[in-house]
Amino acid sequence: MSQEQLLDNITHKDIKILTQRSASLGDDVSITRVFPSEFAQLQSDYPIFFKKNGQTGQFEAVVLLGFNERENLYLTDSGWRADNIPLSILRQPFLIGFVEKQQNGMPVSEPAVHIDMSHPRVNTQEGEALFTSQGGMSEYLQNVNSILLTIHNGHSQSQAFFTSLLKHELLESALINAGADRLSGLYTINEDTLSRLSDNALFELNKQGFLQHIYMVLASLGQLRKLVRAKEQL
Amino acid sequence: MAHSKQIKSVLIVGGGSAGWLTAGILAATHRHEIEITLVESANIAIIGVGEGTWPTMRQTLEKIGIAEGEFIQKCDASFKQGSEFINWGCAQSHSYYHPFSLPVGFEQGIDMVTPWLDVKDKVDFAHAVSAQAYWCDENKAPRLPSDMQFAGKANYGYHLNADKFAKLLKEHCTERLDVKLVVDDVCEVLADSEGDILAVKTTEHGQLVADLFIDCTGSKSLLLGEHFGIPWLSQKHVLKNDSAVAAQVSHSEAHANIASCTKSTAQPFGWIWDIALPTRRGIGYTFACDYCDFEEAKQQLANYITEQGLAAPALDSIREIKFNPGFREKFWHNNCVAIGMSAGFLEPLEASALVMIELSAQYLSENFPKTRCMMNVVANRFNAKFSYRWQRIIDFLKLHYVLSNREDTLYWQTMRAEHIPQSLQELLLLWQYQPPKHGDLDYIDEVFSPASYQYVLYGMGFSPAQYQRASANVITQQEINTLFKQVTQNAKRGLGTLPTNRDLLTNIAKFGISTI
Numbered sequence: 175m176s177q178e179q180l181l182d183n184i185t186h187k188d189i190k191i192l193t194q195r196s197a198s199l200g201d202d203v204s205i206t207r208v209f210p211s212e213f214a215q216l217q218s219d220y221p222i223f224f225k226k227n228g229q230t231g232q233f234e235a236v237v238l239l240g241f242n243e244r245e246n247l248y249l250t251d252s253g254w255r256a257d258n259i260p261l262s263i264l265r266q267p268f269l270i271g272f273v274e275k276q277q278n279g280m281p282v283s284e285p286a287v288h289i290d291m292s293h294p295r296v297n298t299q300e301g302e303a304l305f306t307s308q309g310g311m312s313e314y315l316q317n318v319n320s321i322l323l324t325i326h327n328g329h330s331q332s333q334a335f336f337t338s339l340l341k342h343e344l345l346e347s348a349l350i351n352a353g354a355d356r357l358s359g360l361y362t363i364n365e366d367t368l369s370r371l372s373d374n375a376l377f378e379l380n381k382q383g384f385l386q387h388i389y390m391v392l393a394s395l396g397q398l399r400k401l402v403r404a405k406e407q408l
Numbered sequence: 409m410a411h412s413k414q415i416k417s418v419l420i421v422g423g424g425s426a427g428w429l430t431a432g433i434l435a436a437t438h439r440h441e442i443e444i445t446l447v448e449s450a451n452i453a454i455i456g457v458g459e460g461t462w463p464t465m466r467q468t469l470e471k472i473g474i475a476e477g478e479f480i481q482k483c484d485a486s487f488k489q490g491s492e493f494i495n496w497g498c499a500q501s502h503s504y505y506h507p508f509s510l511p512v513g514f515e516q517g518i519d520m521v522t523p524w525l526d527v528k529d530k531v532d533f534a535h536a537v538s539a540q541a542y543w544c545d546e547n548k549a550p551r552l553p554s555d556m557q558f559a560g561k562a563n564y565g566y567h568l569n570a571d572k573f574a575k576l577l578k579e580h581c582t583e584r585l586d587v588k589l590v591v592d593d594v595c596e597v598l599a600d601s602e603g604d605i606l607a608v609k610t611t612e613h614g615q616l617v618a619d620l621f622i623d624c625t626g627s628k629s630l631l632l633g634e635h636f637g638i639p640w641l642s643q644k645h646v647l648k649n650d651s652a653v654a655a656q657v658s659h660s661e662a663h664a665n666i667a668s669c670t671k672s673t674a675q676p677f678g679w680i681w682d683i684a685l686p687t688r689r690g691i692g693y694t695f696a697c698d699y700c701d702f703e704e705a706k707q708q709l710a711n712y713i714t715e716q717g718l719a720a721p722a723l724d725s726i727r728e729i730k731f732n733p734g735f736r737e738k739f740w741h742n743n744c745v746a747i748g749m750s751a752g753f754l755e756p757l758e759a760s761a762l763v764m765i766e767l768s769a770q771y772l773s774e775n776f777p778k779t780r781c782m783m784n785v786v787a788n789r790f791n792a793k794f795s796y797r798w799q800r801i802i803d804f805l806k807l808h809y810v811l812s813n814r815e816d817t818l819y820w821q822t823m824r825a826e827h828i829p830q831s832l833q834e835l836l837l838l839w840q841y842q843p844p845k846h847g848d849l850d851y852i853d854e855v856f857s858p859a860s861y862q863y864v865l866y867g868m869g870f871s872p873a874q875y876q877r878a879s880a881n882v883i884t885q886q887e888i889n890t891l892f893k894q895v896t897q898n899a900k901r902g903l904g905t906l907p908t909n910r911d912l913l914t915n916i917a918k919f920g921i922s923t924i
Contacts, residue, residue, distance in 0.1 A: 232922075
C-alpha cells in the first residue's frame with residue numbers, strides 16, 4: 175500500500191532516496207505515462223502510443239517498455255539503457271498532491287510535493303538527501319520539483335492535445351503483434367486522416383504545436399522493432 | 409396515373425419521442441431523397457412515457473448520429489441492464505432478473521435449463537446463466553470508462569428523461585439531419601377522391617402537403633383514429649391495467665446508488681416501476697381501476713416510496729394517467745401510418761413503448777415506398793408484421809401474470825387465470841416438456857426472443873412436467889459445468905473491475921465517452 179505524506183523539512187529531514195535504476199526499486203513496468211512536451215526527447219528511444227485511462231476513460235500518451243506485465247526491456251543489470259528516461263519514472267517516489275488553503279477567505283487547493291513513504295527508494299541510509307543540514311532544499315529535491323512541475327503542466331497540455339486529435343479524428347486503434355503476444359487497448363495516429371487534413375486544420379495544429387507532437391509519435395513507432403529485437407535476445 | 413406517383417415528401421404529425429425518433433431514423437437514411445417535415449403543437453405537452461429503452465437504442469442512436477456521451481449528458485440517462493421483478497412469483501420475498509444478455513450457451517443452442525433444474529435450489533436461473541444478474545445486485549455499470557461508445561461488457565440499454573430525449577432528438581434532427589420543423593396546430597385533414605390524405609390544414613401555416621403522413625399524435629391519433637376511424641382493439645380483458653399514478657422523487661442523498669435495472673414490484677392491484685436516473689427516481693404504479701381507485705393507488709405508491717427510504721410527495725402532486733391497453737386494427741391505411749401511442753400502447757412492464765417506435769420507424773425506413781402503388785404492398789406487410797408483434801408482446805406480458813402464485817386479491821386471481829391467449833397456452837404446454845429454444849416462435853426477428861421467455865419462466869418458478877436430456881446428446885456434463893463456471897468467473901471479474909452506475913455516470917458527466 176502506498177503511504178503518501180505531504181513533504182516537509184522536519185518530518186522528512188533524514189530521508190534519502192535511492193536513485194539507481196532497478197526492478198527491485200519499482201522500475202519493472204512495461205508501460206508508463208508520458209507527456210507531449212517529452213515526445214521530442216523520447217521518440218528516439220521508445221515507441222509512443224496512446225491509451226485510455228482506466229478510471230476516467232480519457233486518452234493519455236504512454237511509452238511501451240515491454241510486452242508482458244512487469245517486463246521492462248530497457249532495464250539491464252547495468253541500469254536503464256536509454257538516453258532519456260520518462261518523467262513519470264524519474265519522479266518516483268514523489269507525486270503531486272493537493273492541499274487545501276485559504277485564500278482571501280476562500281478555500282483553494284494548491285499543488286504540493288508529496289512523498290510515498292512505502293516506496294522501496296525511500297530510506298534513511300543511502301542515496302540522495304532531500305534537505306541540506308540547514309533545512310534548505312537539496313539540489314536533488316530542486317530537480318524533483320521541476321520534474322513534478324513539468325508533469326503538472328503536462329496534464330492540461332495533454333488534454334488540449336487529445337481534444338484536438340479527437341476533433342480531427344486522428345486517433346485509431348493500433349494492432350500490434352509482437353511474436354505470440356498481442357497488445358490491445360493501444361491507439362496511434364491515423365496516417366490516412368493526417369494526409370487528408372485540410373490546410374486550415376494543418377495550420378491550426380501547427381500553431382498549437384501539436385503537429386510536431388504528431389510527427390514525433392509517428393517517428394517513434396520505429397522503436398517498436400528495437401523493442402521486439404530486445405525481446406528476442408532475452 | 410396517381411398510382412405511379414413518386415413518394416418524395418413525408419409529413420410527421422406530432423413531436424415527442426415517437427415523432428422525433430421516426431424523423432431521425434428516416435432522415436438518417438433518406439434525407440437526400442425525401443423531404444421530411446414535422447409539425448408539432450406548441451400547446452400540447454408530450455406525455456413522456458417510455459423512460460426505459462432496450463439495447464436496440466444503442467444502434468438507433470448510432471444510426472441517427474448522436475454520440476453516446478452527448479446522449480447520456482443531455483438526457484440525464486443511466487445504464488440499464490434489464491429488469492428485476494420483485495414479489496411477482498408470490499406476495500413476499502420473491503425476486504428475479506430478466507437481464508438483457510443472453511444466457512450462457514444460448515447462442516450455440518445449448519440447453520442450460522435442464523442442467524440448471526438439478527441445482528435450482530442453490531442458484532436462481534438468471535444468476536446461473538448470466539453474470540449480469542450479479543452486477544445488477546451491486547448496482548454496477550455494464551461498461552468500463554475506457555470502453556468506446558456503445559460498447560460494454562454486457563448487453564445494455566438506458567433509462568432516460570423522455571422530455572429531454574425528445575428535445576435532443578429535435579435539436580439533432582433539425583440542425584444536423586435537415587428535418588424541417590413547423591410549430592403549429594393541425595385543425596383539419598384534407599383528403600382526395602381515393603381517400604388519401606392530401607394535406608393537413610394548420611392554424612397559421614395553411615396547408616401542409618405531403619405524399620406520406622405519419623401519425624405520431626399519441627393516444628389522440630388525429631389521422632389514423634379520428635380521420636380514418638380505424639378501430640382500437642382493446643386488450644383490457646387480457647391485461648387489466650388501465651391506469652397509472654406517477655411521481656418523480658429525489659434520491660435519498662446526492663451519491664445514492666443508481667440501480668442498473670428497472671425495478672418492478674408487484675402490488676395488490678398492479679405493479680410499481682422504479683427507474684433511477686442520476687438526477688431522480690421515476691416511480692409509478694400501474695393498476696387496474698376496476699379493482700382500485702386513484703386514491704388507494706396513490707396511497708400504495710406513497711407507501712412504496714417511503715419504504716425505499718425516500719421522501720414521498722404530497723398525494724395531490726402525483727400525476728394521474730388513464731390509458732386503454734391495446735392497438736389499432738391496422739397501423740397503415742392509405743398514405744398514412746401510425747407510430748407510437750397512436751398505433752398501440754400497453755402497460756410499460758417490459759418497456760415496449762420506445763422499442764416499438766424504433767422497430768416501426770426502422771421498418772418504414774428499410775422498406776420506404778418509392779411510389780404510391782408500392783406503398784400498398786409495404787402497408788399490408790407492415791400491418792401484418794406489427795399486428796403480430798403487438799400480439800406477441802401481449803403474450804409475453806401476460807406470461808408474467810399467469811405464472812404467479814399470488815392469490816392475495818381478486819385482481820391477481822383474475823389476471824392469472826382468465827383470458828390467456830391461445831398462442832400463449834400452446835407455448836406453455838410445449839414448455840412443460842421442453843425449454844424455450846430457437847425456433848419456438850415464428851420469426852427470426854421476434855420482439856422477445858426465447859431467451860427472454862426462459863428468464864421469465866424460470867425466474868417465476870415455472871416447474872415443468874419433465875425435461876429430459878436426449879441420451880445421445882453431444883454436450884457432456886463437464887462442458888455444462890464449464891459454462892456455469894464461466895458465468896461465475898465473468899461475474900467475479902466484473903464485480904472487481906466495473907464501476908458502479910453512479911461512479912461511471914459521474915465520470916461521463918466530467919469527461920464524456922470516447923467515440924473510438
